[in-house]
Amino acid sequence: MANKKKKLMQGNMACVEGAIYSGMQFFAGYPITPSTEIAEGCSRELPKIGGRFIQMEDEIGSIAAVIGASIAGMKSFTATSGPGYSLMQENLGYAFITETPLVVINVQRGGPSTGLPTKVSQSDTMQARWGPHGDYAAIAVAPSTVQECHTETVRAFNLSERFRTPVTILLDEVIGHSRGVISLPEKGELEVYNRVKPTASPEEVLPFEMTPNLVSPMAGYGEGYRFHVTGLTHDVHGFSTNRSDEIFPKLDKLHNKILNYRDEISKLRIENMDDAEVAFISYGSVSRAALQATAIAREAGVKVGCIQLYTIWPFPEKELRQICANCSKVIVGELNMGQIIHEIERVLPGDIEIHAKQRYDGEIMTPMQLLEKLEEVL
Amino acid sequence: MGYKFIDRIKVPEDRFELRLSGSGGQGMIFAAVVLGEAIGLAEGKNVVQSQSYGPEARGGASKADVVISANEIFYPKAMKLDMLLAMTQEALDSYLKDLKEDGVLIVDTSLVTDIPVDNYYGLDFTHLAKNEVGHIMVANVVALGAISCFTGIVGKEVLTNAVLKRAPRGTEDKNRKAIDVGFEEASKLKK
Amino acid sequence: MATVTKQKSDVVLDYLRPGKKFPSVWCPGCGNGIVMGALIRAIDKLGWDRDNIAMVSGIGCSSRLPIYLDVHTLHSTHGRALPFATGIKFAKPGMKVIVVTGDGDALAIGGNHFIHACRRNIDITAILINNNIYGMTGGQGSPTTPAEKISTTTPFGNVEKQFDPCQLAIGAGASYVARTTVYHTPHMEKMLLAALEHKGFSLVEAVSNCHTYFGRLNRQGDAVAMLNLFKENSVMKGKASKMTDEELKGKWVLGTLHEHEATEFCDEYQKLVDAQMSKRG
Missing domain, CATH: 3.40.50.920 (Rossmann fold)
Structure with a gap:
């Protein structure tokens, strides 16, 4: 394309552009090297498009605010690195069980613990699969160039919205901080997927109903469908349960809604x-x-x-x-x-x-x- | 078993790799970003700019690489430098080994005194910035002007536009002057 | 506003979630039910559209409260109700956001979020039901367990100092702070009403009874006996201002303890958004 907007930018900033392209309107985060440019970029760019940026008191609060905003109906994300990703794990588990779409970018650095804050690593690969306790299926994607930081961020948002699940983007310090030339795609050039919302009347809608593709339509708060969200294992109504005939289907749903579609999620x-x-x-x-x-x-x-x-x-x-x-x-x-x-x-x-x-x-x-x-x- | 090939491999010829090195605060990363923008956007080539840095914002070793190619750039960092700018003795000592045998070496002779090779360009960037332009902070931009002249990888006008796009408002004249000074001083030395 | 005068009990029933199973998880006599009733009546008086209310809680006995109400409810993770609520409020500033929390949830594991929500002065009302103990896990000591009192983790008496939730909130910048008890139900309703109407971060500490653990371990008797303790040992703010520290020892001072006007976080951010967007045209 001749008139395409070309820019030299860091991978981290390309993620911000990709998120905005996806319709993201909400970022909550906490500064941590080498992901901080994503928070800084959001603090600059989101007010310009009527979106919202908040610097929370820690990473636990950041992912909590992101989940709250997503349940309120906004496409939301956060970005962090090793220690912050560790802090987010409990609430990431909450996002898995409550089937809340969101994106977490982990710009990996050396660990364990404070480790090597300014140095590159891929040692959170397994954490992106098994971070939170309990059983669930996880999605993680990984770009390797500045352009791919954009396209994979768009893909991550699409996957999270489509499967109602948190998606991790695994960057690393080199990918996040290197600058390269990016062609910013025009609107419509890349697919942008929005979560399916319920269409039946509120009385008929079960917020966690078993659908053929196992993804339940999701209303935002304030859209006429009053529903309950809990981190307790819950039934199709969203209320906690200890019944085997409700626990099995819920956990199977968390697995199969993703694993049944792995052909479409795989990309090499x-x-x-x-x-x-x-x-x-x-x-x-x-x-x-x-x-x-x-x-x-x-x-x-x-x-x-x-x-x-x-x-x-x-x-x-x-x-x-x-x-x-x-x-x-x-x-x-x-x-x-x-x-x-x-x-x-x-x-x-x-x-x-x-x-x-x-x-x-x-x-x-x-x-x-x-x-x-x-x-x-x- | 035992197939040997490494003695036959060649450094990819479609890449031009340069490194700007000095200490934190000398503006090496800024200069590399400007070069990346000038070459990647105005000249339409593929560029990847990267850096390595420590936790300190000032002081400490600082290096920024720019890889330039007409083709897709796979490896984002330099493998064998076509050009090295060393603004401190420590930077030269650390990175000279990464320079190709026929690579271009540019040193700031105000801060680098011990240069173990004969084939290099030496310019007094820090003093030129202070005395000719009036501000020591633009030594990196003076060096950019010299790089444009010595290597020809970026035209002087394109470079000037790229610097002015990034430079704080009110510093346009100083930066333009800095490039001119660097370019002119370099042209006196160029072989 | 509702035009038909309802019986008090009807109002409560009207707000309970259809299809939610009862009895509740709470012990008979638990103060949490009293708080729930007062909260419902306060909301009903305000005439708020229940589709525009989000009620958020953490983990613990008090945090089960929202589950029974027919509004948008989010039962989050331990200590994190306030940041979840912050996300909802910031995403949809038009929504009324209420947090229900407890002494362990808000002041121990969630202490950092608590002070930062106060500091930010985000328009959320937090109701902290303070029963001085961890009820759900079986009676362990909390940051408000009084000195020398017995819990299952302070079996020889508590040697730690306590948080005063109201003083903590005032110090951290909350713009409305009140205390009430589950004995003083009309007062509680009044305090909740004022907090809900207040623009900015508001805290209502509702002193409550856990007779099952705190009362039993400290020989304070059943629910009724504990409510009587609240009655006998509470002083309204006006009267308290004329009493000495010595006289106030061991007493709960009730009423609006602090109120000030301050800019609210979502409003301020919106101004910033408006300015940036108009710059871009």
């Missing part, structure tokens, strides 16, 4: 895999190094390919099995001591060798490190 980038004997598998900033390493190794005549995961959770197992069917080896690159590799070991057949290249010193994975690993396993 596949490069040079047609004749590849070895594949790099990674996400986020490691994928940038893996794509570079693939290009360099191909030049040198190595039959290597690259798989980048945009959807981390639910884990795209079927797709990976298909794509890797003709590989003999894979190299899993991660900025942690081994998290996503456990999923890959779980889903790939036993005759494929699985190798790990892990880095956890707060620095980005380099193409050279992956190339050396590649030579080692060939």
Whole structure:
């Protein structure tokens, strides 16, 4: 497109643009490196479009306010990093059980605890799946460029609205802070999905009814449908229950409303895999190094390919099995001591060798490190 | 088994990688963002600008990379520098090893005294900013003018527009002057 | 406003949620029911559209209160009612937002949110039902358990100091603060009415009885005996102002303890939005 608005911006700010593109109107957050630019961006941009920004007293309050605003009918999100993401987990669990759409951006940094605030990491990969206690299915997506920060934020909002569930966007310090040229899409260019609202009369509507796709239409507060929301395990009316015949369906609903649609949620980038004997598998900033390493190794005549995961959770197992069917080896690159590799070991057949290249010193994975690993396993 | 290929790999030729390095407060990140905007928006190339930094807002080592390519940029950081600007001795000591053999080295000779190579451009950016422009704070912009002249990766006019877009109101004349001074002083040295 | 004069009991029944199962989770004689009745009557007097009311609570006995009412209700996580309510109010400033909380919920786990909601002066009314103990988990000590009193976690007497919720709220910037007890029901209704009508953050501390745990462990008798204690040991603010500290020891001072005019958070933010939007045309 010739007249497209091009800008040089940070990944963090591209997330803000993506959220606004999605119709987000509410941000509550607490400053934390390396995510703070998202809060700052929202504080600047939201008043200009009639939206709302609030800096809360901590991350617990931030996610609580976001849930409240979403239940009041606004598309809402927050952004944080490791320690703040840990603080949010209890209320994220509340969002899962109350089926409240919202987006949380976690710009990952080194941990545990205060760890490496200004350094890159991917060590919250498993937390994005298993953070809150209890049983539920989770969705997490991961961009790797500034442009993708925009598109994946839009996708995250769409998934959260469509499945009535919180969605985590896993950034990392490199993706959040690097600047790149972005073409801001025009209105209508990307799909924007809005939550389904009830149409029947208030007397007939069950706020947590079992629908064919397991997603209950959701009214906002003040829209004529008075309903109850609780973190207690609840029945279709929203009232707490201890009955097996109501608990099973509720928890099955939390799982199946997402897992039944995993084909539509999965998203991967596949490069040079047609004749590849070895594949790099990674996400986020490691994928940038893996794509570079693939290009360099191909030049040198190595039959290597690259798989980048945009959807981390639910884990795209079927797709990976298909794509890797003709590989003999894979190299899993991660900025942690081994998290996503456990999923890959779980889903790939036993005759494929699985190798790990892990880095956890707060620095980005380099193409050279992956190339050396590649030579080692060939 | 045992297939060796690393001795045959080549640094990708479609990338131009530069690093601006100094200490926190010298405006290296600002300068890199301006370069990124000038090259990425006005010149229409792909650019990725990144930085590494410590917790301190002033002092401490500071570096900002810009990767430029006509093609999709995969790896966002520099792999082998085509150009290095070192505004402090510490920066030069840390990053000289990342410069390609035929890469362009530019140093601020007011602050860098021990330069272990012969092939480099030395300019007194800090003094030029203070004496010729009237403000030590624009040493980074003087350096940008010199980079434009030495490397040709960005035109002087495009660069000036990009600086003025980012610079605080009321500092336009100083910044324009800073680029001019940097460019002119560089042209006297350019081989 | 309702034009038909209803019997008091009818008003309460009218606001209860159709289809919600009774009896409630509360022990017979619990003060929470008295607070619920007074709150309903106050809301009814104001004639508020119940579709425009959001009632938010945390975790604990008091936090079960909203569940029974036919308004928008949100039973949130422990201590977090105020930030959930802040999200609702800020997203829909036209809504009337009421928080029901307890001494443990608001002052221990939720203490930070409590002082910040006061500071922000966001237009929310918080009703803090203070029974000096954790009832739902079986009688543990709370930040308001008096010195030397027995709970299941202070079996030899409480050695800790206490929060005075009203003084805490005043210090943190709340613009309306009142105290009442479950014995003084007409007074409670009056205080709730004033708090609900107040623009800005308002707190009503409702001193209440947990005879099941606090009363039993401290030999204060049944519900009726505890209500009598509230009656005998309460002093209205006017009278209290003429009493010495010594005379006021162990007494509850009731009434509007503090009121001041201050700009409200959502209003101020809206001004900022209007200014930014008009700048953009």
